[in-house]
Amino acid sequence: xxxxxxxxxxxxxxxxxxxxxxxHQTENHRYMYxxxxxxxxxxxxxxxSYGVKDTDxxxxxxxYSVSRSKTEDFLLTLESATSSQTSVYFCAISGxxxxxxTQYFGPGTRLLVL
Amino acid sequence: SQQGxxxxxxxxxxxxxxxxxxxxxxxxxxxxQWYRQNSGRGLVHLILIRSNEREKHSGRLRVTLxxxxxxxxxxxxASRAADTAxxxxxxxxxxxxxxxxxxxxxxxxxxxx
Numbered sequence: 001x002x003x004x005x006x007x008x009x010x011x012x013x014x015x016x017x018x019x020x021x022x023x024h025q026t027e028n029h030r031y032m033y034x035x036x037x038x039x040x041x042x043x044x045x046x047x048x049s050y051g052v053k054d055t056d057x058x059x060x061x062x063x064y065s066v067s068r069s070k071t072e073d074f075l076l077t078l079e080s081a082t083s084s085q086t087s088v089y090f091c092a093i094s095g096x097x098x099x100x101x102t103q104y105f106g107p108g109t110r111l112l113v114l
Numbered sequence: 115s116q117q118g119x120x121x122x123x124x125x126x127x128x129x130x131x132x133x134x135x136x137x138x139x140x141x142x143x144x145x146x147q148w149y150r151q152n153s154g155r156g157l158v159h160l161i162l163i164r165s166n167e168r169e170k171h172s173g174r175l176r177v178t179l180x181x182x183x184x185x186x187x188x189x190x191x192a193s194r195a196a197d198t199a200x201x202x203x204x205x206x207x208x209x210x211x212x213x214x215x216x217x218x219x220x221x222x223x224x225x226x227x
Contacts (some may be wrong), residue, residue, distance in 0.1 A: 004156075031213050042219035043157070043202065050213075090156055100213040101145060101206060105156030 003027045004106035006091050012112045019078040021109050023091030025071075031094040032074040033058075033103065034066060036087040043090070049074055081113045118146075118203040118218030126224040133190040135221040137203030138183075144206045146179055147215065148188050151200045160188075160201075165208070193225045 003026035045058030047066040091106040149157040176189040204215040
């Protein structure tokens with residue numbers, strides 16, 4: 001895994017509680033992404049960042065917010081978790097120029113919302 | 115919505131056989147990539163083929179791209195038990211947003227020793 005960590009790796013929470021997932025990279029890559037992976041849906045983009053404080057929505061952004069205050073950290077927040085947000089969440093990074101095309105993935109966070 | 119769709123959804127073969135997976139997509143692309151995911155792990159990049167390329171090789175992997183049919187195939191030759199994983203195609207749009215990938219739902223490959 002190319003210098004990407006995610007925390008926590010597993011989390012169980014209750015409906016209505018806020019949850020923050022953290023992605024940390026040591027590669028100094030420009031782009032960072034949050035995906036969710038669900039059976040039957042594959043990998044879907046939630047939000048992405050193209051620089052510090054520069055973020056944009058992906059395909060399934062409702063109910064999620066993100067922040068990137070430093071190059072190395074990208075936070076995903078579920079403001080009020082719902083059972084439909086039970087999923088495996090992956091962070092990914094990509095560089096600039098020719099290196100922006102390939103994405104490198106973290107190990108994932110399994111989130112269960114009861 | 116999914117851009118790429120892999121076929122078949124699942125594939126089971128004997129060790130030593132070749133495995134072929136297909137990916138179809140809907141709109142123009144800058145490049146198409148294949149990723150592997152072992153159970154419980156993150157995705158790992160395998161190979162990238164650009165829209166102006168027709169075939170690419172990397173070790174036991176062979177990827178073809180037919181932009182007229184909007185399809186790609188991934189061939190793994192002489193498969194090994196360690197190739198057991200899910201394989202995803204991902205497409206990058208043309209232009210400035212080529213860093214954004216859209217993933218298919220994947221093909222689950224089982225290689226039986």
